[in-house]
Amino acid sequence: xxxxEIKKLIELLKETDISELQIERDGAKVRIKRERFMPSxxxxxxxxxxxxxxxxxxxxxxxxxxQRLVTITSPIVGIFHRSPAPGAPPFIEAGGMAxxxxxxxxxxxxxxxxxIESDTDGIVAKILVENGQPVEYGEPLxxxxxxx
Numbered sequence: 257x258x259x260x261e262i263k264k265l266i267e268l269l270k271e272t273d274i275s276e277l278q279i280e281r282d283g284a285k286v287r288i289k290r291e292r293f294m295p296s297x298x299x300x301x302x303x304x305x306x307x308x309x310x311x312x313x314x315x316x317x318x319x320x321x322x323q324r325l326v327t328i329t330s331p332i333v334g335i336f337h338r339s340p341a342p343g344a345p346p347f348i349e350a351g352g353m354a355x356x357x358x359x360x361x362x363x364x365x366x367x368x369x370x371x372i373e374s375d376t377d378g379i380v381a382k383i384l385v386e387n388g389q390p391v392e393y394g395e396p397l398x399x400x401x402x403x404x
Contacts, residue, residue, distance in 0.1 A: 262286060262288075265277060265279070265286070265288055266288060269288060275289065276288070276289045277289075324401065324402075325381055325399040325400060325401055325402075326375060326376050326378065326399070326400045326401075326402055327396045327398070327399055327400075328360060328372065328374065328375060328396070328397050328398040328399075328400060329394050329395060329396050329397060330363055330372070330391040330392065330393060330394065330395045330397055331363075331370075331372070331393070332363055332365050332370060332393060333365060333390075333391065333392055333393050334363040334364050334365035334366075334370065334390070334391060335363065335364040335365075335388060335389070335390055335391070336361060336362075336363055336385045336386070336387065336388070336389050336390070336391045336397065337361060337362040337363070337364060337369075337387060337388070338361055338383070338387045339387070340362065346387075347359050347360055347361055347362075348360050348380055349380070349383075350380050350381070350382055350383050351379065351380065352379070352380050353377075353378075353379055353380075353403075354374040354376075354377065354378055354379070354380055354398075354400055355374065355377055356373075356374055356375065356376055356377050357373050357374065358373060358374045359371045359372070359373055360372050360373065360374055360380075360397070360398055361385075361397060361398075363391060372397065374398075374400065375400075376400060376402050376403075377402065377403040378400040378401050378402040378403045379400065379401045379403070380398055380399070380400055381399040381400060381401045382398070382399040383397070383398055384396050384397055384398065384399065385397050
């Protein structure tokens with residue numbers, strides 16, 4: 257088989273859906289195989305969810321409350337500690353009054369203890385992380401209701 261004939265066969269394969277071709281002629285065997293990679297995707301129908309008016313009001317109230325609260329986030333990746341040492345009382349409890357600059361927790365990173373301070377005066381509405389839990393950069397740690 258001549259090279260020109262093989263090139264023509266390859267061009268023929270490109271123009272069709274045939275993925276494999278094998279030809280034997282004059283004791284020569286030629287096999288041409290073309291792999292086709294088809295992207296796979298899934299289409300799922302969207303369903304509408306029924307929302308009751310009570311849920312809508314509750315969500316609106318949560319959203320309004322969340323906008324009012326100040327979020328203290330982790331400035332580094334590390335381990336969250338609520339107290340200065342094992343067995344010691346926590347720096348602050350939910351419902352406690354926090355002063356601007358007051359230490360709220362420690363984040364241990366590479367054996368260094370980094371104190372995380374409050375950005376505002378207010379009441380700690382919620383502590384979002386458990387003691388000893390790993391935290392990521394930017395992860396919310398505390399929600400504080402600012403003093404008025």
